């Protein structure tokens with residue numbers, strides 16, 4: 001049998017595994033000694049008034065030992081991966097990709113940053129007719145709608161420019177800010193660069209005006225707290241005007257779902273599920289790249305890198321998503337709050353990658369659409385069965401059938417009739433999900449505000465796998481929290497979301513056991529879900545030893 005050239009390789013990092021396992025062993029022995037000391041101590045010798053202190057310290061030590069034990073699973077067998085995109089099938093055989101970009105607040109997430117993400121997504125190195133970019137605007141803002149129209153206009157010159165000169169920094173904002181543009185072009189390049197820079201300044205100016213006027217008056221739509229769906233095909237496989245029409249552009253779609261204060265909107269998970277349905281009837285691509293609006297693409301080759309995993313027949317049948325690490329461009333020198341989250345992306349995720357896969361991390365991942373459609377769905381189901389899961393739109397159900405039969409459209413948007421827009425609006429309405437399994441079994445799950453963690457966990461429980469790919473050039477770059485206030489708000493949200501999972505029937509240690517998730521992977525999920533418990537030892541150990549010291553109460557053995 002002919003062997004195909006490899007698409008990807010996975011290497012176990014043996015040295016790191018030995019070091020970390022030895023460290024875990026030594027650490028565990030120390031923990032056992034400590035627990036032994038607490039247990040053999042004769043409580044009768046301790047004055048009654050000291051007992052509460054002893055008890056709280058002991059509880060803290062137990063919680064920390066428990067967390068430490070769970071944590072050790074992460075580093076059991078770290079792996080690293082490499083890809084060979086040159087071995088991918090020819091462009092016309094590559095599968096189509098939908099890109100989802102989410103924005104929610106036009107003030108906190110300024111239009112220029114959001115449009116940088118949109119433009120960088122449109123400029124990825126992939127056949128443009130196979131890419132459809134969707135912008136979900138949960139803020140329902142006229143400014144964003146105007147801005148995305150302007151972005152399409154600027155894209156007509158920006159994308160041909162990136163293609164022609166092989167620009168890697170495909171986000172215009174970072175391209176023009178950087179001192180070195182990584183390109184060794186001649187006079188032609190410099191001239192063109194100057195032209196594009198002028199166009200970029202004008203584009204920024206137009207965005208600024210749109211922001212000042214609250215959008216221009218001729219948008220033809222009205223937004224408010226209770227508002228209708230707005231879906232607009234901003235551009236459909238257009239051609240770059242400045243390149244004699246040679247360089248094609250991917251399609252761009254704007255979606256602002258219906259909002260009504262009497263219906264729950266389920267935050268980002270709700271927005272993503274609307275995009276899943278709307279994109280289903282527009283382009284129905286088998287793979288989806290998800291990006292937060294502050295996370296732009298920094299390397300055009302990420303799509304091909306991800307396809308090296310998704311198209312590898314050895315791993316692809318059970319592969320749900322390829323996660324890229326989140327990397328940030330605004331990290332301060334000392335990063336005292338670990339806003340870069342190196343503990344996840346550098347240490348824990350590569351370790352989980354050696355088990356059944358890293359957790360879903362909200363943004364920077366290429367997901368297989370089918371994996372979001374639940375495991376209860378199988379080939380041969382009829383429309384009435386599917387309706388119970390996916391709601392009542394026959395048009396959408398047909399796209400689900402195409403998806404589960406692996407017969408998806410590989411060419412992005414084909415033709416787009418007005419009646420489809422009507423159907424798309426119906427799919428984005430706030431009542432569509434009633435009497436369906438959206439958010440329960442289908443799509444992104446609503447059980448927790450950390451929808452990424454929870455959706456990924458359930459996928460792994462159902463037998464799907466994931467991989468982490470960490471290229472040397474960051475594939476995506478975003479902005480992280482940089483001050484204590486924002487870090488605390490974000491931390492509170494994450495921890496309350498994790499607590500929702502920990503104290504529910506989905507508690508990873510129990511639910512994972514029922515669904516036969518491997519023990520080490522279960523421990524990793526349980527570790528993250530148990531993060532909120534850290535607050536108890538943190539409080540107790542920050543207060544009690546000091547009080548005991550001042551009052552002459554011994555809580556540790558004499559040395």
Ligand SMILES: O=c1ccn([C@@H]2O[C@H](COP(=O)(O)OP(=O)(O)O[C@H]3O[C@H](CO)[C@@H](O)[C@H](O)[C@H]3O)[C@@H](O)[C@H]2O)c(=O)[nH]1
Pocket residue numbers: 102103104105109136138266267268271291292293294361362363449450451452453490
């Ligand atoms: O109702 C909402 C709320 C948020 N978002 C978007 O969701 C993204 C993430 O929200 P953000 O407020 O920036 O949350 P972070 O804490 O920074 O996000 C991290 O944590 C989230 C929850 O786990 C993940 O979804 C994200 O991908 C991950 O980057 C942003 O693009 C928002 O615009 C919506 O679209 N609708």
Ligand SMILES: [Mn+2]
Pocket residue numbers: 292294
């Ligand atoms: Mn964010």
